[in-house]
Amino acid sequence: MNLNELSATEAAKKIASGKIGVEALVAAHIERIRQREDTVGAWEYFDPDLITERAKELDRGPARGPLYGIPVGIKDVVDTVDMPTRYGSPIYQGHRPAWDASCVSLIRASGGIILGKTVTAELATFFPGKTVNPHNAAHTPGGSSSGSAAAVADCMAPLAIGTQTAGSVIRPASYCGIVGYKPSFGWINRVGAKMVSDTLDTLGIFARTVKDAALLGSVLTGRPLPAEDGPRAVPRVGFCKTYEWPHASWDSMSAFETAWQKVKDAGVETREIILPGPFSKLACMQADIMACEAAKSLAFEYAAHRELLSLELQELIGRGKAISVEAYDSALKHAAKCRDLLDQVFEDVDIILAPSVPGEAPEGLDSTGDPIFNRIWTLLRVPCVNLPAFSGTGGLPVGIQAVANYGQDFRLLAAADRTLKILAG
Amino acid sequence: MNLNELSATEAAKKIASGKIGVEALVAAHIERIRQREDTVGAWEYFDPDLITERAKELDRGPARGPLYGIPVGIKDVVDTVDMPTRYGSPIYQGHRPAWDASCVSLIRASGGIILGKTVTAELATFFPGKTVNPHNAAHTPGGSSSGSAAAVADCMAPLAIGTQTAGSVIRPASYCGIVGYKPSFGWINRVGAKMVSDTLDTLGIFARTVKDAALLGSVLTGRPLPAEDGPRAVPRVGFCKTYEWPHASWDSMSAFETAWQKVKDAGVETREIILPGPFSKLACMQADIMACEAAKSLAFEYAAHRELLSLELQELIGRGKAISVEAYDSALKHAAKCRDLLDQVFEDVDIILAPSVPGEAPEGLDSTGDPIFNRIWTLLRVPCVNLPAFSGTGGLPVGIQAVANYGQDFRLLAAADRTLKILAG
Numbered sequence: 006m007n008l009n010e011l012s013a014t015e016a017a018k019k020i021a022s023g024k025i026g027v028e029a030l031v032a033a034h035i036e037r038i039r040q041r042e043d044t045v046g047a048w049e050y051f052d053p054d055l056i057t058e059r060a061k062e063l064d065r066g067p068a069r070g071p072l073y074g075i076p077v078g079i080k081d082v083v084d085t086v087d088m089p090t091r092y093g094s095p096i097y098q099g100h101r102p103a104w105d106a107s108c109v110s111l112i113r114a115s116g117g118i119i120l121g122k123t124v125t126a127e128l129a130t131f132f133p134g135k136t137v138n139p140h141n142a143a144h145t146p147g148g149s150s151s152g153s154a155a156a157v158a159d160c161m162a163p164l165a166i167g168t169q170t171a172g173s174v175i176r177p178a179s180y181c182g183i184v185g186y187k188p189s190f191g192w193i194n195r196v197g198a199k200m201v202s203d204t205l206d207t208l209g210i211f212a213r214t215v216k217d218a219a220l221l222g223s224v225l226t227g228r229p230l231p232a233e234d235g236p237r238a239v240p241r242v243g244f245c246k247t248y249e250w251p252h253a254s255w256d257s258m259s260a261f262e263t264a265w266q267k268v269k270d271a272g273v274e275t276r277e278i279i280l281p282g283p284f285s286k287l288a289c290m291q292a293d294i295m296a297c298e299a300a301k302s303l304a305f306e307y308a309a310h311r312e313l314l315s316l317e318l319q320e321l322i323g324r325g326k327a328i329s330v331e332a333y334d335s336a337l338k339h340a341a342k343c344r345d346l347l348d349q350v351f352e353d354v355d356i357i358l359a360p361s362v363p364g365e366a367p368e369g370l371d372s373t374g375d376p377i378f379n380r381i382w383t384l385l386r387v388p389c390v391n392l393p394a395f396s397g398t399g400g401l402p403v404g405i406q407a408v409a410n411y412g413q414d415f416r417l418l419a420a421a422d423r424t425l426k427i428l429a430g
Numbered sequence: 431m432n433l434n435e436l437s438a439t440e441a442a443k444k445i446a447s448g449k450i451g452v453e454a455l456v457a458a459h460i461e462r463i464r465q466r467e468d469t470v471g472a473w474e475y476f477d478p479d480l481i482t483e484r485a486k487e488l489d490r491g492p493a494r495g496p497l498y499g500i501p502v503g504i505k506d507v508v509d510t511v512d513m514p515t516r517y518g519s520p521i522y523q524g525h526r527p528a529w530d531a532s533c534v535s536l537i538r539a540s541g542g543i544i545l546g547k548t549v550t551a552e553l554a555t556f557f558p559g560k561t562v563n564p565h566n567a568a569h570t571p572g573g574s575s576s577g578s579a580a581a582v583a584d585c586m587a588p589l590a591i592g593t594q595t596a597g598s599v600i601r602p603a604s605y606c607g608i609v610g611y612k613p614s615f616g617w618i619n620r621v622g623a624k625m626v627s628d629t630l631d632t633l634g635i636f637a638r639t640v641k642d643a644a645l646l647g648s649v650l651t652g653r654p655l656p657a658e659d660g661p662r663a664v665p666r667v668g669f670c671k672t673y674e675w676p677h678a679s680w681d682s683m684s685a686f687e688t689a690w691q692k693v694k695d696a697g698v699e700t701r702e703i704i705l706p707g708p709f710s711k712l713a714c715m716q717a718d719i720m721a722c723e724a725a726k727s728l729a730f731e732y733a734a735h736r737e738l739l740s741l742e743l744q745e746l747i748g749r750g751k752a753i754s755v756e757a758y759d760s761a762l763k764h765a766a767k768c769r770d771l772l773d774q775v776f777e778d779v780d781i782i783l784a785p786s787v788p789g790e791a792p793e794g795l796d797s798t799g800d801p802i803f804n805r806i807w808t809l810l811r812v813p814c815v816n817l818p819a820f821s822g823t824g825g826l827p828v829g830i831q832a833v834a835n836y837g838q839d840f841r842l843l844a845a846a847d848r849t850l851k852i853l854a855g
Contacts, residue, residue: 086730086734097528100528103522103525104730105729105733105734106730107726107727107729107730109730110729110730110732110734111726111729113733114729114733191629194723194727194729195625195628196625196628196726196727196728196729197730200620200621203619203620203621204616226755227726227755228755298619301619302619302621303621304530304532304536304539304619304621305511305529305531305532305534305535306529307535308535308538308539309530309535330651330652330653334837412759
């Protein structure tokens with residue numbers, strides 16, 4: 006196995022025990038990026054000399070922190086003081102932030118190496134960057150965290166940071182066939198990430214294993230990893246089609262039904278979850294809240310550089326400006342009421358499995374796909390993990406997402422890890 | 431009356447009717463700043479040529495927007511693309527943001543003129559800048575929005591933007607004897623403001639009249655001003671000492687009791703409000719949440735430039751790092767539970783009057799005073815308005831704050847305006 010194929014957890018163990026050096030690990034990733042970047046286009050900024058220098062420094066210094074020597078890709082809407090940050094927009098060509106984002110500082114403080122900046126859709130919204138799906142270059146990798154998902158899927162990095170406002174972590178994770186983890190709202194500090202929606206924006210994590218996502222999650226949330234010797238059984242699992250089920254293609258329906266059968270066959274207690282009626286409005290309301298807040302968050306770009314914004318983003322902002330404050334307030338209130346019903350939704354189950362996406366990554370590179378299955382969970386602020394367990398009729402990955410009640414992230418990650426093993430079996 | 435003494439509302443009317451030009455209005459403020467800045471020290475950045483040029487452009491162009499020609503000071507933790515932004519820290523000496531903050535864009539789009547950047551305490555926390563209290567240069571103006579409060583109080587600007595995490599709008603407004611308005615949490619978009627605490631940070635407004643605060647509030651929240659011919663009576667007023675009452679000096683106690691008597695004498699229905707027991711913990715919990723989140727929000731500054739941080743801020747961050755996630759989570763949960771009790775608190779009253787501050791602005795410039803009377807309301811996310819109605823035994827201003835339930839900002843502002851007239855009578 007090449008070093009770039011190691012999980013972060015495995016690589017950290019090998020470095021800690023002296024079996025491999027940081028420089029060798031980083032060199033393997035640089036080599037992979039050299040081989041594959043022309044095809045995949047995952048990186049907005051990548052400087053092999055800079056990161057080799059960092060790796061050497063880390064090899065010379067004392068071992069430190071749970072991410073010691075581990076390379077991490079950073080979505081290019083997240084600020085880095087030593088690398089340009091373009092936010093996926095020509096407005097910010099060559100822009101150099103004056104700081105590291107909070108999450109970048111925390112990664113560095115834990116011994117991690119910022120490998121480079123990954124391609125993002127325009128200003129973390131919908132207009133795509135150059136990245137393709139590493140499984141099939143004619144298909145989208147999803148977005149807006151396109152480069153982070155593709156880089157991790159293609160073994161260019163074991164870990165990467167993304168952001169989710171609608172479905173920008175779970176959707177590209179599903180399309181690229183990897184683990185995506187969107188934490189509970191507020192669990193990762195957002196300072197230094199270019200904001201779209203204060204109500205929705207959540208930093209998230211891409212990894213190839215659930216354990217790796219938990220490792221980085223622990224560093225960024227400042228919450229300890231649960232002990233390895235916790236209960237091994239998968240808890241009670243709810244299966245929830247959600248009110249967006251009519252948007253599911255055959256591939257996603259089949260993934261959902263297969264998952265249900267496999268989990269049941271493994272002897273796990275399952276039941277169907279029908280969300281309360283008011284949840285049926287959440288997807289539309291999420292879109293309204295996002296548009297409304299994006300119009301204000303991007304007021305500068307719209308006022309001063311409209312000609313450099315895509316027509317798609319101009320349209321989103323225009324739509325947001327047209328939404329009345331009454332509609333906006335009522336959407337926020339409705340979401341709060343639905344959040345109050347979550348204890349009831351999770352009364353008899355510990356986690357819920359629901360579709361991650363309508364289906365495989367769509368063909369074509371002019372859209373990043375549809376976040377319809379992600380909108381409600383983002384607005385509900387609950388943690389979600391994409392489980393890359395299936396593939397569709399076209400041979401591309403199709404995931405299913407595990408969801409838990411607010412703040413149950415580490416229980417969710419533990420359950421997701423075991424569920425993924427059942428699904429892969 | 432000099433033009434710089436006009437309220438924003440009066441000045442806007444005079445400009446709209448052609449009685450004065452934008453350049454003349456701006457020139458009067460420039461002249462005032464020239465006279466007074468050496469004494470007051472309200473400005474971090476001020477370029478008379480730049481703003482005169484803007485004023486001329488506005489005079490040449492068509493009238494536009496409710497702030498047409500009105501100068502607004504911007505706290506120097508809020509980004510401006512055409513003026514440096516130092517965040518009150520030597521780390522950012524000479525820093526030039528790549529954008530305007532959302533609120534700055536909205537002010538410009540409404541025809542307002544960004545007059546300059548006002549002095550802030552270090553990174554919007556507690557270590558003071560150079561500003562003094564315009565009523566007595568030996569006393570603090572309060573903070574962290576020190577320059578914004580002092581500039582408006584001293585007629586250098588009719589309006590200014592501040593931020594409040596603990597008490598950084600209401601406290602300096604009280605110390606400087608002006609109106610301060612901290613809106614409902616989330617009502618003003620925070621993009622482009624340097625963050626301390628995602629849970630608490632709220633942009634706010636300084637003005638010399640409540641109407642002016644409402645005018646700028648309407649522009650920034652995108653919510654229409656209520657019709658002038660609404661009900662004129664002051665609604666039911668609760669008087670609430672809060673659990674922090676033991677921190678009140680004679681001056682603040684006296685302001686509170688006098689206000690109660692005057693409002694009662696005006697024939698308004700009043701009653702005492704005793705906050706539910708759990709509210710007694712909110713002030714301590716606000717301090718914990720702020721420290722905990724500040725430690726992450728300022729992770730970069732702490733890791734890369736610790737020697738440039740004040741000892742006070744290093745201590746705050748150190749304290750934040752030491753707070754356990756259990757204590758942090760439990761503080762957030764407790765605050766959410768208290769928010770759920772607000773409907774009950776406001777069941778029989780429309781607004782509450784409560785102390786703004788322990789007393790007059792303390793003597794000395796090495797502290798910005800104590801935000802103890804502001805912490806709970808910030809954590810509760812409710813709108814607050816400082817009413818500059820009284821003065822203390824030392825002759826310095828002492829305010830009282832009007833508070834309403836979440837989202838009742840414009841009802842609060844209308845009631846505050848009428849209450850202030852009663853108190854001043």
